Amino acid sequence: MAALSHQWDFGDGTGLSNSPSHNYTQAGTYNVCLTTTNIAIDGDTCTANVCQNISITTDDLFGGSSVVTNANCSQNDGAIDISVAGGISPFSFVWSNVQFTEDISNLTAGTYTVTITGANACTATASATVETAITPLVLSCGTSTPNSITINWVAIPSAIGYNVVVDGTTIFVDTNTYTIGVLQPNETVEVSVISLLPDSCLGDTATISCTTSPPPCLSAEVVATCVESTENSITITWNSIPEAVNYSILVDGVTTETTETSYTLTDLSAGTNVSFEVTAIAAVGCTNSTSTVTCATLPPPCLSAEVVATCATSTENSITISWNSIPEAINYSILVDGVTTETTETSYTLNNLQAGESVSFEVTAIAPIGCTNSTSSVTCSTLIPLCLPENVSATLTTDAELPIWQNTNITLTATASGLSGTLSYTWASLDGAINCTQTDCSELEVLALHSDTYSVTITDQFGCSAVGSLTTDVRVPNKVLIPNAFSPNNDDVNAIFRVAGYNVAEYRLRIYDRWGKLMYDSEMTTDILKGWDGHYNGKDAELDVYAYFAEVHFTDGTQQMLKGNVTLVR
Secondary structure (H helix, E strand, C coil): CCCCEEEEECCCCCCEECCCCCCCCCCEEEEEEEEEEEECCCCCEEEEEEEEEEEECHHHCCEEEEEEECECCCCCCEEEEEEEECCCCCCEEEECCCCCCCCEEEECCEEEEEEEECCCCCEEEEEEEECECCCCCCEEEEEEECCEEEEEECCCCCCCEEEEEECCEEEEECCCEEEECCCCCCCEEEEEEEEECCCCCCCCEEEEEEECCCCCCCCCCCCEEEEEECCCCEEEEECCCCCCCEEEEEECCEEEEECCCEEEECCCCCCCEEEEEEEEECCCCCCCEEEEEEEECCCCCCCCCCCCEEEEEECCCCEEEEECCCCCCCEEEEEECCEEEEECCCEEEECCCCCCCEEEEEEEEECCCCCCCEEEEEEEECCCCCCCHHHCEEEEEECCCCCEECCEEEEEEEEEECCCCCEEEEEEECCEEECCCCCCCCEEEEEECCCCEEEEEEEECCCCEEEEEEECCEECCCEEECCCEECCCCCCCCCCECCEEECEEEEEEEEECCCCCEEEECCCECCCCCCECCEECCEECCCCEEEEEEEEEECCCCEEEEEEEEEECC
């Protein structure tokens, strides 16, 4: 008859248990008792108690402990040192990252689990976590001037940059130094620096206070003098004072600041007296120095000759006129179609004209006040263009930097040289003609699906044309595709487990069963069709879930490591 109930007392003070399985944590001798309760044939309840001493040795206390070396940010320099307690050697080890040694190294941050098997087939499991070490920031005050402070710090190799915080403003820098300018002498500034590390890493923040140097005062008094005058300008100069922050010039209530040691006032009338007040600005806490000087412009001369305008050169869309230089003229004005343009040059070019167009120009030499101006008129015409192949050309460019990725919108821009008047554009590609529906067909927006050659024919209103072309290089992004199941059942459908993708130059594929046994290794190969056919040692592998590890090298030199599981079905 089955027992109504049973309880175990394992003799180590852990209490009673209904389970016959128990783990001891210390070696020693324990009195283990089993108490059972039954119902006899006559209906009475009876209880039986059986005890026996058992000895637990150190070898029976089987387990593992670890010493972890953390990994620096973005580095695989972590390590785990396992120590086995108890058990019967020799031991074998199987890690969760498919390594089989007692201690493992070259680890990134993460949790790793090991299964330890003793000579008596007993097993124990241990886990250890490799964390990311935090690299501290060390700041120092560098070079200081009266108006700037430089902050330095020890560069962190894995940092992608640093945020520098000054007065609540954050500035990103990719060096290990930062200079704060536009400060006052003896000014103290508190600066915080934050190291920016990859997402899996922890940065650090450090703060330091640094002070600018005291201000230098002026070593001399400023002295201003008149140096040059014309009929409409005056130039003054003054001695250079190294300690001056800058100089201010006060003229008729208007102040101008400069770091130069000279100043020219223009747009004056001939024979005008002007007072200048020059101040050398000293640093904060020092005294400025001021000097005053009065200068006069020269009296005006009248024109020594009459102006004579002539047609100089013409193209299909521009006319250039020129005239004789008159030294006394203040400037020259050119009147065209009611619009006046002033210049000090002795030539003038009018652009954006039509071929064969006639234009009348009126040129006036402006005399000083009190003198008489001189005016000359001339009519010139643009040329009618000749269509010479060696003089015309068309260019086709794009706003995208080639090569480009597939499905990228790009804008093609057509420009012409040597064509005149209104232009028309005819577009085409290797796929055929392209219909332009835009108002200005000198630009065309296309979706790049594949490498192509685009051409444009530009024709002007006189029937002259030129052709330009552009070949695009369209790339497919690097990509790897790995299935999660395959069926090697001799139907040639999904029968090979292999890598697929774009721009794959070579790859290596390794397959392991659930116990870590290597079932397949393609070695590094350029044959992307190469893969596992589901056999091991010439026989069909069992229907199961297998772990794979793929190392992929792309044609652009980049690499990618992939791992996962694949199910073998038939």
